[in-house]
Amino acid sequence: METPQGEPYVTIRTKGHFEHWPISSPTSRNYLAYAHYKAEGKAPSNATLDDKRRMLEGVARIEGETHPVFSRIASIGRTLYLDLGDEDWQAVAITSEGWQLVSHPPARFRRSHAMQALPVPEQQSGGIDLLRDFLNVETEDDFRMLVGWVLGCFHPKGPYPILILSGEQGSAKSTTAQTLRDLIDPASPSTRSTPNSEQDLVIAAMHNHVLSFDNPSTIRPMMADAFCRIATGGGFGTRKLHTDSDEVLFNATRPCLLNGIPDLAARPDLADRAIGIHLPTIPPNKRKTLGAFNRDFAKAKPIILGALLDAVSCALGRIDSVSLAEAPRMADFAKWVVAAEPSLGWTQGAFLDSYAANRTRSDQAAVETNPVALAIPSLMEGRQLWSGTATDLRQTLRDRFPTLKEDSHSFPRSEARFGAALRRVQPVLRRQGLTIGFSREGKAGMRVVELTSN
Numbered sequence: 001m002e003t004p005q006g007e008p009y010v011t012i013r014t015k016g017h018f019e020h021w022p023i024s025s026p027t028s029r030n031y032l033a034y035a036h037y038k039a040e041g042k043a044p045s046n047a048t049l050d051d052k053r054r055m056l057e058g059v060a061r062i063e064g065e066t067h068p069v070f071s072r073i074a075s076i077g078r079t080l081y082l083d084l085g086d087e088d089w090q091a092v093a094i095t096s097e098g099w100q101l102v103s104h105p106p107a108r109f110r111r112s113h114a115m116q117a118l119p120v121p122e123q124q125s126g127g128i129d130l131l132r133d134f135l136n137v138e139t140e141d142d143f144r145m146l147v148g149w150v151l152g153c154f155h156p157k158g159p160y161p162i163l164i165l166s167g168e169q170g171s172a173k174s175t176t177a178q179t180l181r182d183l184i185d186p187a188s189p190s191t192r193s194t195p196n197s198e199q200d201l202v203i204a205a206m207h208n209h210v211l212s213f214d215n216p217s218t219i220r221p222m223m224a225d226a227f228c229r230i231a232t233g234g235g236f237g238t239r240k241l242h243t244d245s246d247e248v249l250f251n252a253t254r255p256c257l258l259n260g261i262p263d264l265a266a267r268p269d270l271a272d273r274a275i276g277i278h279l280p281t282i283p284p285n286k287r288k289t290l291g292a293f294n295r296d297f298a299k300a301k302p303i304i305l306g307a308l309l310d311a312v313s314c315a316l317g318r319i320d321s322v323s324l325a326e327a328p329r330m331a332d333f334a335k336w337v338v339a340a341e342p343s344l345g346w347t348q349g350a351f352l353d354s355y356a357a358n359r360t361r362s363d364q365a366a367v368e369t370n371p372v373a374l375a376i377p378s379l380m381e382g383r384q385l386w387s388g389t390a391t392d393l394r395q396t397l398r399d400r401f402p403t404l405k406e407d408s409h410s411f412p413r414s415e416a417r418f419g420a421a422l423r424r425v426q427p428v429l430r431r432q433g434l435t436i437g438f439s440r441e442g443k444a445g446m447r448v449v450e451l452t453s454n
Helices: 026-040 046-062 127-134 140-153 173-182 198-207 221-232 290-321 331-344 350-368 371-379 390-400 402-406 415-430
Strands: 009-014 017-022 073-076 079-083 091-095 098-102 162-166 211-214 235-239 247-251 256-260 274-278 385-388 434-441 446-453
Touching (some): 017 026, 140 331, 173 211, 173 256, 198 211, 350 415, 390 446
Parallel strands (some): 162 256, 211 256
Antiparallel strands (some): 009 017, 073 079, 079 091, 385 446, 434 446
């Protein structure tokens, strides 16, 4: 068979179950070598293995059926499938009626060598409350947002808000990140360093459902744009290795988790797609050893996972009947979690209230850490309107706030980059009562920026 993107795959029946692997993978190569040994009684040469692999690729592309291949989560009709990642290739089938373990799921899952197994889930009332003991949060709003983010990861298509964990040293950021990922897509290592290029991000997304990156000190503009696209949906293209023209295309969405000491949502466009949670420092008398924490979490994880699956089932049953009076940013994510509220024991509207409070804090953080967004409200204090060219506005802000001259990275000096920065801060400033308008005036069509305080 081949995927809709044209990647040839082979399905192998072994030990009573089916496995699906790219024909170019080491696993497929090992299987071909073993099959040759069983048939011929000797190990094949490298040339023979390459011939067999090319033959299989030709058969897959020309005669094979086309099927999508999934990583951890799949959707077929009205049923979701969760790959448990175990040696028997079992999955959980989730419908609006409930969930059950299946030995031969119809969804074709791919596995990476980093993937770890989920436990077999257990059903028990109130299981989601067990998660409280393993998350370091200050408020009920923050707890709801973390539960909502994990629940959102079960959506097969997204979009997915980017979860950004911040806090001082000793606030258990890395442990919290690992705990959340372990409930949906455990891997080893659980977190990795921030990718240096869009290509690195795409490769990680091809092999993981959840992307978790640890302790980035900052996010470069190019990577911030890439994170935004992969969270809400967008196409990526990268060249194959050792070729000049062939291209690997990737068009999918993935849940992303970032944690670090500084506030990572300095770019408003990134903050607009993010859930920001600040973790408090844990007092010494409340700390646990990592061994005790992992032991307790391993015991509770099957029950917590069962509660999350109950919530997914509830969301599947109610999603078509849920309507949001005011659709927030990432409305599909919000609607999905709202549909699951009865299973989580939350009152109607509780999640939207927590989401609104979180977005208000994220907006404030985005303004405070972005020189353009911070300077414009100060300029508009005591006035209703400002109008002029982008060049005039840039110069006015630099004259009024001399320190901006020292920060060419976050306060652009060119007119084109400054105009792009203004458009990025439009949504967050609009929610704070400031409108940025763009128009052309005069015969020459001069571009004019208009700031309005509502």
